[in-house]
Structure formats: C-alpha cells, structure tokens
Amino acid sequence: MFLALFIVFIPFLFFPSSIFAGDVVLENTLTLFGDVEGFNGPYRQSLTLLGQEFESFFEISKGNHTLFEAGFFADGQEQQNIQFNVNPVLSFKYYTDTTKLILGTLENENRHGYLEPLEDPLLEFTRPIEYGFQWKERADGFQSDWFLDWQDINIVNQPEIFDYGGVTRADVDEHFDLEIQFHAHHEGGRIFFVHVINNYVPAVGFRLHGSLPVLGESSLAVFGVLSCDFEGQYITGPDWGNGFYARAGVTPWGLFELYGIMWNAQNFFSQEGDPNYSSQGLDPNYYQANRMYEELGFKKEITGDKDFLFDAEIKSEWADAAWALSGKMVATVPFNLDISIQEKKKDGIENAN
C-alpha cells in the first residue's frame, strides 16, 4: 500500500518554481451512450445500458505549469423517472510539455489504455469518473499513464478499495511499439480489520501498425498476460494464471475498422477485467481452468473537427463454445466557453483573462 502510493507519487516531489497567470474556461461535455452485452453467463450477465453523462467544470489556469478544475459530473440511465448521480470534479494539474501530474479527479479516457482482460470496457460507462492521483508522460516515441484510483473508503463493514497501475508504450520505430501494462486491485483497510485481498495483473507485448494497400490503417497487438492473487484470494482456482492476447484490425478503404481478438488463457483472473477473459465464473463454484475467447467486430468513428465524436461498434463473441452478439454507440458533444474573470494577485495586481 505504502509502496504503491509512494512510487506513483515520486514525480510530484520535483516541482520546479516559476510565475505566470492564465485563463478561465468553462468546459462542458455531453455524452449519450448505449451498450448491449449479449452474453448471459456463465462469465457475465447480459446487460443493456442506455444513458447520458454531462460534465461541466471551470478550468482555471494558474500560470504556465498549473491549473485546477472545479465542477461536477452527472450521469443517469434513460428511463421515465430519470435519476442523476452527481459527483464533483476537482482536479489539480501540474504540466510541462511532456509531463502531466494530476491530483483529484483523474483523466481516464479509454480506461487508461488497458487491454480488455485487464479492465472491462464497460467501466467507461459504469465508472466514468475516478479520483486519486495520476502521472502521464507524452513525448516523441514514448507515452505513459500511471494512476491510483480510490474507489471506496474504509468504514464499518466496508473495506477500502482502490485500483492502481498503468500503461507505458515506447516506439521502437515508426511501425513497432513495445508496451507494458500493469493493473492491481486492492481491498483491505486496517481501521475495521477487514480481510485484505490483492489482485495483480501485468502484461507485456508489442504493437505493429501502419497503412496497407486496400486494407488501410492496420494494426496487430500481441500481449502475454499474467494474473495472481497471492495475498488473499478471489477465485477458486490457483494463485497464478496466464493468458495470450492478440488483436488485429484493418480499415478497408478507410470506411470502418474490422477487427478480431483472440484470447487463450489458463487460470486467468483480473478483478476488473472483462469477465469473458476470466477462468472464474459468476457462480463461485463455476471454474474453467482453460479458457478461449474470440471476438470479431466492426467499429466506426465519425469526428467533426472537435465538435462531436460518434463511435459505433458491433461485435460477435465466442466464449468457449457459446456465442453472443454485443454492441455499443457513443455520441460525445463538447462545448467550451471562455470566461472573463480577473484574478487578484498577491501583490494587488490583477490579471485580465
């Protein structure tokens, strides 16, 4: 626990000092989504989500290297008596040309870049907002995103729950990247002496990508994945598991992406991963040591020069011998407003923004 917090936190120690001032922007994003998960057991239940999310916050720059965000995030499921779940957005961000350090509300788009076996894509709708701290790097040929996401605090009859980890990718050349991923999930807390459980899932692999005749933008990702529960145990199987993940995609004539995923695993379990990749079934007594999973899908993205993003996906899935059809649609509309506010400076001089 201490080590995990401390390692993610080391870069915060080396803030340099400088002085400048900046702008105030009201950032708003409306997201409409629908997701249908066709499988109904033994690994996951069928599910239909249809809802909307709205995020609105002030982004206030404090200079050339720091800004903070304050606002709210609301999401609700489509129904007659819609009820919105509202969470605060409070972030402190320190940034340079290549580094971003975040405290508070995290940037978790695309699940930090995780593969499906490590984090379930459904979390983009069911856990759209995360709190903790984060370290992001983006430089030529290198990008990294490491974080700690605090989910539950330790109170009576409730353990503390947090997950942490990250993704680092280094470009070997224009078409070949090496990548490591790590995800851990912790349940524990000593205040009320709750049982401690840890789940660790590392992955290492490579990505090939480039443009091919007719097939357009094409990619191949291959990863070896491990899982372990050697401190506490979630599953009925052994402590250690492993899996092989491959994803290939092509974009014929640039119309849409046609992709396929292949997964072959032995005793694999990730607490926050897509359950279709896991050896543990929904029923604690259902356990399948050797797992196969395949997916074939179409994906289409339409973007309008930062005005909107429309993303539609339909996929055919084979989990062992069973088959199901799933799909999702997401429409995202951002709109930002510049606000004129004068910040009072320490020495009495005001900054016109």
Next chain:
Amino acid sequence: MRINKSWFFVFCVIGMTTRVHAKSIDWMGQTALAPTAVQGAVEWKNQFTFYGDNNEFFEPFRVRETLLGQQFNSFLDASIKQNVDLWAGAFVDHQSAQAVTTNIQPIFSFVYHEGGSQFIFGTLLPVYRHGLIEPMESTALEITRPIEYGMEFIQKDNFINLDSFLDWQQVLTDVNREIFDYGGSSRLPIWGDFTLLGQLHGYHVGGEQYDGIVRNNLAGGIGLGLDGNFLGSSTLEVFGLGSKDTNRPNYPGPAYGCGLYTKVLICPDHQWQFFGISWIGQDFISEEGDGNYNSLGTDGITYEPSRTYEELGVRRFVEIENGVTFDFELRSNWIDASWGNSFRFMAFVPFDVTVDNKNSKTN
C-alpha cells in the same frame, strides 16, 4: 455550558508566554494572520486543497488510515469598515471514492483586524492546528477538521506571536453532549536566538441542561526554542508538557501525566526541511493529540504508562507559481519498540477575485 477553572486561565497563560520577534521560517507552521480584503472592496476568495495522508502504524495507539481527497472553500470577503470584514461562503470536502457523501459546511465570519491583531468570530480557518505541536493536536486534524466554528484571537507582530481559539464542535441536545476544545500556542523571544514557547489545549464534554457525563482533558506546557544556522536554517524546540484527564469512563490511568518533547528542524534551503522528534511520556493523554504520544490506546483499554516515540522526516515545500504550493512529507516513525512509516502530500491552489472594488480606498 459547564467550564472548569482552568478554562478561565487559557488566554492568560498563553498571553503570559507571548511577546516579540521570533526568527522563524514561515512554512514551518508558524502563526498566520488570515488575509483580509482591501479596504472597501469585496473579494471572492477560493482555495482548493488536494490532500493525501497515509500511515502504516500497527501499534494500538493510533489508527492506521489513508486519507485522500479534495477540499474547497469559497467565500466572499467584504470589507465593510476600515477594520472589519465579513466572510460568507461554503466549505466542501470530498473524499476520493466512488460513492461518498460530499460534506458541505457554511462559512460565516466576523473579522476585526488592526495591525498585527485579528479577532475572528464564526468560522475559523486554522493554519497548522493553531500552532499546536503533535502531542497536543494530531496533524491529521489539518485534513479531517480544516474548518472550525467559534472564536479566535491572533496576534502576530514584533512583540507577539499568538494564536488562541475556542472551537465549538457539538451543541448540547437531549441526545448529544456539548463538546468544544480550546487553547492556543505562543512564541516569546526572550534573548538572542532563544524563544519561550507556550502550548495549551483543552477538550470539554459536558452540558448542564441535560444529565450526562462531564469530562475534561487539559494538556499544556512551556518550552524553549533555539534558532541557529546549522546546515542552513535550523531550530531546536524542547517542551515540557503536562496533562490532566478527569471523569473519563473506565480510564485505566492516573489523572495527571507528563512528557518531554524535543524537535529538531534543519532547512538547507527554502524548499527542503529535515526534522526529528523525540518524545518520552508518562501517563500523558491529550484528547486531540496524536495517539502515538498518548498512554491510552485507541481501543480505550490498552494502556502503557511509559511511552517513547521518535520520528524522522523530510519535507519538501515549493511554491510552483502564482500562490500554488505543494507540500510533501515523508516520515519514519518508531512507536515504542516498533517501526512504522507515513507520508502526506498537499497541494494548495488559491484563486481570489475582486468582485467589487468601486468603493475601495487606500489603506
């Protein structure tokens, strides 16, 4: 309200041990005056605080816990007279978690200020626990109780460095006892680099309107501070503390206790601080003090009359830009014979806006 005699001596004791111009490093946790609006102006003051605090203690004296979250206070500071300000706004605390209740509390204060004196009535925004050292008030209170309600008197000038307060925590009802704490800290330069230090903290549970327990905890003491230039800027502080605890149900220890607190601070520059703390205690208990200094365990049963505690730590404090500051502290803790570790980080982001400056006059 039922008050024991010692309550009346609070401000007297602190006042007696106060005066003068201690040479100090501001970010080390000294008394600070609350900033007030320019005369005649209305200012919208905001402060965002992002915090994380983790300790790995396995001894029975202090709860092992992790705090991670964000706080935000936002209020209008209206200068209504030459020396009078009114504050009105709200404080928000959100612990980092998916499903937690966001705590919202009002900020309403009357502030009278003149020179280095300041009297605040209503909501208090304490800085560094009013200057109280760890055995008197736990550092965790900076995160768990960042605002208080009551009254505070601060004096900070060449003659005095004082922060005294009364913090009302709970009103008396038929189901709740009234609870308040009070006290303060003072610094009195006496000769050269020597400073006479005073500390007092009281905690009261009572109320006469309804039957129920009445109990008091009082801790205080005096100390000596020495400022020097060893490896940069350095300070040595030694305190002799005493405590008295009365009417605590099933309390296994004696009413009176004592302790010796020594702290060394070395600041090679304005961003790094290295510190060490040594504590020897005998039946000492301060209700709101760091549990690692107390003889009574958190379970209310464990009791160790003779206690030792040591701490070594490093702190990094930096102003990044425009008042944005970042504070990180890493500690190694020895609790009697066992070892623990802890750390804390806090980022403070102020954002003040002048709302109405039409009537502003030159001070």
